[in-house]
Amino acid sequence: MPLAPASLKNLSVKNEQDQLIAFLNSKVEFYNRPAFIKDDPICIPHGYTKKQDIEIAGFFAAVFSWGNRTTIINKSKELMQLMDNDPHNFCMSHSDRELKKLLAFKHRTFNATDLLYFIAFFKMHYAKNPSLETAFTKWMHKKDETVEQALKGFYHYFFSLPDIPERTKKHVASPEKNSACKRLNMYLRWMVRNDNKGVDFGIWKNIAPSQLICPVDVHVARVAKELDLLKRSPVDWQAALELTACLRTLDKTDPVKYDFALFGSGVMESKFSTKKIK
Numbered sequence: 059m060p061l062a063p064a065s066l067k068n069l070s071v072k073n074e075q076d077q078l079i080a081f082l083n084s085k086v087e088f089y090n091r092p093a094f095i096k097d098d099p100i101c102i103p104h105g106y107t108k109k110q111d112i113e114i115a116g117f118f119a120a121v122f123s124w125g126n127r128t129t130i131i132n133k134s135k136e137l138m139q140l141m142d143n144d145p146h147n148f149c150m151s152h153s154d155r156e157l158k159k160l161l162a163f164k165h166r167t168f169n170a171t172d173l174l175y176f177i178a179f180f181k182m183h184y185a186k187n188p189s190l191e192t193a194f195t196k197w198m199h200k201k202d203e204t205v206e207q208a209l210k211g212f213y214h215y216f217f218s219l220p221d222i223p224e225r226t227k228k229h230v231a232s233p234e235k236n237s238a239c240k241r242l243n244m245y246l247r248w249m250v251r252n253d254n255k256g257v258d259f260g261i262w263k264n265i266a267p268s269q270l271i272c273p274v275d276v277h278v279a280r281v282a283k284e285l286d287l288l289k290r291s292p293v294d295w296q297a298a299l300e301l302t303a304c305l306r307t308l309d310k311t312d313p314v315k316y317d318f319a320l321f322g323s324g325v326m327e328s329k330f331s332t333k334k335i336k
Contacts, residue, residue, distance in 0.1 A: 078285065079308050085319030089326075092256040094318075099123045100248055100257065102134040109261055110146035113190040113249065114180060116259075118145075120245035121176075121229055122165050127325075133165040137173075149180040172226045179216055191249070191262040204269050204302070206233050209242055233295045243298065244273040247314050257318075270314040272302045277324030278317070287320075 095101045103116035119134045140159050141148040148156065157177075161170045183193055197211020213232035231237035251267050252260020272278070274297055282288035287304045290297040305313035 075308075082285075082308065082316050082319045085322060086315050089318040089322035090253070090255045090257055090315065094257055094322075097127060097131075099127065099130050099134060101131060102138065103248065103259070105138070105143075106145075108146060109189060110184060111144070112259060112261060114145040114149060116245060116248050117190065118176070120241045120248070122168065123241050123244065125166060130165075137163060137165075146180075146184065149177050150184055152177070168229055171223050172229055175219070175223055175226045178219055182219060189262070191264060194246070195262075195264045198265070202269070204271055204299075205243075205246060205265060206271070206299075208246075208265070209239055210234050212242075236294045236296070238274045238293050238295055238298045239271070240273045240275045240298075243271045243314075244317075246270055247273065247317060251312070251314065253312070253315070267312045267314065268306075268310060270302075271298050272305055272314050272317050273321070274298045274301055278320040281320045281324040 095104055099119040099122070100116070102119035103112040106112050106115055115134070115138060118137055119130070122130050122134055124130075137160075138145060140163060142156075157174065160173055160177075163170055163173055180190075183190065187193070193215055194205065194208040194212050197215070198205070198208045202208075209231075210233055213230055213234065216230055217227060231239040231242055233239060246262075246265065247270055248258050249262045250260065250265045250270060251258035274282075274293055276293055278301075279288060279293050279297060282301050282304075288297060288301045290300050302313055305316050309315065
């Protein structure tokens with residue numbers, strides 16, 4: 059990893075917004091590079107080249123992404139090993155004996171009951187679709203400005219199989235529940251953004267980066283508030299919309315690139331302060 063990005067006092071700027079953009083862009087440049095991958099859950103889908111494997115491995119890694127990142131990565135790797143490091147093929151052609159290998163798997167509140175339902179959904183979806191992208195885009199319309207309808211539709215589609223375990227519903231968020239949908243928005247960022255920097259995959263072509271919503275958790279929210287990008291206190295869907303709308307004023311075509319800056323500053327720079335940009 060190179061030296062930390064320059065503080066704003068070292069950047070040539072014309073006004074406060076230029077100053078903020080320059081600072082955030084320097085942070086994006088610092089974190090949005092291959093060196094970021096190994097310590098982030100995105101390293102899990104980066105272990106694959108087949109599109110469907112990237113989608114499935116990425117989905118599990120995103121769903122598991124709360125708490126310690128080392129634990130998230132280790133549990134994701136454990137699951138991939140249980141699926142013979144061939145997640146798409148496992149979902150489509152597993153035997154009952156192979157499913158039994160999964161019964162002891164657990165990550166925090168996510169257990170085998172949840173895992174078996176996820177696999178059943180993937181088998182159903184991929185039997186009719188070549189990509190998981192359609193599970194989101196089929197709910198979008200040309201007039202949609204963001205992925206909000208995609209997330210709402212995906213939630214209902216995901217839980218459309220018979221005999222849904224009630225407990226499993228807590229693992230997939232929806233704007234209808236006013237959740238910030240941090241993990242799903244992060245997953246969409248991985249799949250959609252394509253800036254040739256080597257971190258995000260850009261393998262989905264029917265959602266534009268401009269339609270993405272910024273993933274928001276307590277770390278991102280804290281930094282966003284310090285930078286006066288977010289006013290709302292609850293970390294919920296309205297906060298995600300508010301932050302993203304503000305980021306669009308900085309870059310309307312790719313606002314969610316600033317997730318790298320906000321997340322990196324909030325998680326990797328424990329002493330982050332707005333003093334750094336003055």
